Amino acid sequence: MPILSAQGLKKYYGEEPNIVRALDGVDLEVEAGEFVTVVGASGSGKSTLLHMLGGLDKPTEGKVTVDGHELDKMSDEELTIFRRRNVGFVFQSFNLVPILSVYENIVLPIELDGNRPDKAFIDEIIDLLGLKEKRNSLPNMLSGGQQQRVAIARALATKPSILLADEPTGNLDTKTSQDVLGVLKMTSAKFHQTIVMITHNEHIAQLSDRIVRIEDGKIVGEGRGINEK
Amino acid sequence: MALIVISVVSVLLCGLTALLCYLYVKRTYDAIDMVFDSMMAGKYDNLSETAKESRLSKLTHKAVRILKTSTMDIEKTRQEKEIIQRYISDMAHQMKTPLSSIAMYTDLLLEGNITEIERQEFLSRIKTGTEKLQWMMDCLVKISRLEAGVIELNPVPAKIKKTISDSINTVYMEASRKNISVKTAEFEDISLLHDRKWTSEAITNILDNAIKYSPPDSEIYISVETLPVYTKIIITDNGIGIYPDELNSIFKRFYRGRNAKDTDGVGLGLYLANLILQKQGGYIYADSRPGQYTTFSIFLQNCKK
Numbered sequence: 071m072p073i074l075s076a077q078g079l080k081k082y083y084g085e086e087p088n089i090v091r092a093l094d095g096v097d098l099e100v101e102a103g104e105f106v107t108v109v110g111a112s113g114s115g116k117s118t119l120l121h122m123l124g125g126l127d128k129p130t131e132g133k134v135t136v137d138g139h140e141l142d143k144m145s146d147e148e149l150t151i152f153r154r155r156n157v158g159f160v161f162q163s164f165n166l167v168p169i170l171s172v173y174e175n176i177v178l179p180i181e182l183d184g185n186r187p188d189k190a191f192i193d194e195i196i197d198l199l200g201l202k203e204k205r206n207s208l209p210n211m212l213s214g215g216q217q218q219r220v221a222i223a224r225a226l227a228t229k230p231s232i233l234l235a236d237e238p239t240g241n242l243d244t245k246t247s248q249d250v251l252g253v254l255k256m257t258s259a260k261f262h263q264t265i266v267m268i269t270h271n272e273h274i275a276q277l278s279d280r281i282v283r284i285e286d287g288k289i290v291g292e293g294r295g296i297n298e299k
Numbered sequence: 300m301a302l303i304v305i306s307v308v309s310v311l312l313c314g315l316t317a318l319l320c321y322l323y324v325k326r327t328y329d330a331i332d333m334v335f336d337s338m339m340a341g342k343y344d345n346l347s348e349t350a351k352e353s354r355l356s357k358l359t360h361k362a363v364r365i366l367k368t369s370t371m372d373i374e375k376t377r378q379e380k381e382i383i384q385r386y387i388s389d390m391a392h393q394m395k396t397p398l399s400s401i402a403m404y405t406d407l408l409l410e411g412n413i414t415e416i417e418r419q420e421f422l423s424r425i426k427t428g429t430e431k432l433q434w435m436m437d438c439l440v441k442i443s444r445l446e447a448g449v450i451e452l453n454p455v456p457a458k459i460k461k462t463i464s465d466s467i468n469t470v471y472m473e474a475s476r477k478n479i480s481v482k483t484a485e486f487e488d489i490s491l492l493h494d495r496k497w498t499s500e501a502i503t504n505i506l507d508n509a510i511k512y513s514p515p516d517s518e519i520y521i522s523v524e525t526l527p528v529y530t531k532i533i534i535t536d537n538g539i540g541i542y543p544d545e546l547n548s549i550f551k552r553f554y555r556g557r558n559a560k561d562t563d564g565v566g567l568g569l570y571l572a573n574l575i576l577q578k579q580g581g582y583i584y585a586d587s588r589p590g591q592y593t594t595f596s597i598f599l600q601n602c603k604k
Contacts, residue, residue, distance in 0.1 A: 071374075102371050102374070103371075103375075137367065147352075148351065151351065151352060151356075155360060183357075184357075185357075197603060199528070200527065200528045200601070200603060202603060213527070215527055215528075216527070219528070245524070245526050246526065246527070248526065248529070248531070248596075248598070249526040249527055249528045249529055250528075252528060252529050252581075252582055252598050253528060255582050256580050256582075259577060259580075260580075262371075273584075273586070276546060276547055276584055277582065277584055293544070293547070
């Protein structure tokens with residue numbers, strides 16, 4: 071059973087005749103532990119798709135199921151809690167809280183849910199992502215690549231069912247991108263973490279298990295990544 | 300009088316509290332019981348309790364997680380079984396060609412009635428076939444041991460220069476036979492987290508390929524570049540190259556590129572290289588332009604600070 075599935079997903083803005091079809095009937099299934107990239111030009115609808123998959127926005131038509139839960143059947147409050155526990159987000163902008171240390175930023179979503187962080191696990195992530203030295207630093211002391219690694223650590227901290235990444239390397243230079251991507255790949259393998267990543271960069275897409283191409287709100291093709299079985 | 304009233308009231312209050320506690324506990328247990336019932340019935344997908352701000356909701360969420368993890372493990376085992384079946388049939392297919400050519404040339408030799416030149420030719424074809432089978436067997440043994448976890452890679456901080464030079468030494472003969480020079484750019488010898496023996500094997504496989512698919516008298520270029528988390532080892536050749544749509548497939552087991560058909564090979568070298576890197580938290584990717592160049596970038600983790 072796929073951990074994430076979208077069926078007949080449509081998102082329209084405005085009305086005829088000026089209607090914008092951001093998503094026009096997308097079907098997608100992602101298996102547990104898979105690392106999938108969605109590739110498309112800007113305006114192709116890929117970010118809209120990611121927002122629907124993560125329950126950040128509601129589709130005009132169609133349904134999204136995450137880990138067996140239909141997102142459209144949830145109330146706004148349920149959805150907020152569901153997202154907090156099951157979906158990890160990484161965006162192009164790192165969105166770190168400037169007055170909290172690296173560690174505090176990472177455990178923030180766990181504490182928001184009223185839970186105590188599993189210290190050993192958090193330290194494992196921090197170590198794995200090469201942030202040990204920066205554990206107590208504030209975000210403004212970090213480079214872009216380091217900040218994005220903190221954002222990835224934060225997304226992983228709750229052990230989410232799916233991790234959604236929207237152009238995670240969009241603000242980084244080529245070399246730092248390769249670095250951050252390696253980290254994503256490593257966590258995907260180590261924690262059997264399901265990842266859906268949006269990018270316009272083919273080279274970056276290559277490193278995933280599966281590549282899905284999107285154009286004008288429709289999926290136009292699929293390709294294999296390096297590790298596809 | 301007042302004392303009696305107070306006592307009666309407090310007794311009543313105590314009784315009420317006890318009753319409320321009882322009801323609360325009963326309700327909680329009933330709710331947990333119901334959650335368990337639906338789980339046993341396999342209907343835990345739409346448990347309404349999983350997305351509310353309550354203790355029970357958090358517990359349910361965790362219980363569902365535990366169940367899901369075990370279901371996932373079962374699914375994974377099933378998939379692995381499928382992979383193994385496909386693996387065996389691929390293997391049998393790959394062994395057929397060299398085996399049948401060995402059989403054919405052996406028959407021809409046994410029949411006799413051939414010239415000395417023909418005899419030499421047949422013997423050398425048999426030798427090529429056995430070598431191919433030998434290489435395949437070696438690879439398969441390594442792959443199966445790595446995949447089954449019989450061999451555990453041991454990534455420890457070790458200097459990278461020695462690892463790279465070990466690989467260059469291994470392919471030196473092959474390279475000089477085609478007059479190909481393997482050049483390395485100057486770089487600082489740093490410690491990286493890697494298993495030297497296996498990493499060297501991965502690099503050797505990539506160099507082997509580079510030599511195999513490069514024209515005589517060409518150059519293979521190695522450089523090293525350190526990023527914050529990883530260090531990148533870049534190997535570039537000026538060989539036949541790989542088509543863009545095949546760049547990811549080349550790491551698959553038994554896959555051979557479209558323009559590699561004329562060169563001998565079984566399609567295990569890159570698969571093994573990728574496996575070795577993955578097993579130690581590294582990764583690999585390829586970039587190429589057919590007829591111009593191929594670049595393999597190997598990423599190994601820097602030592603943790």
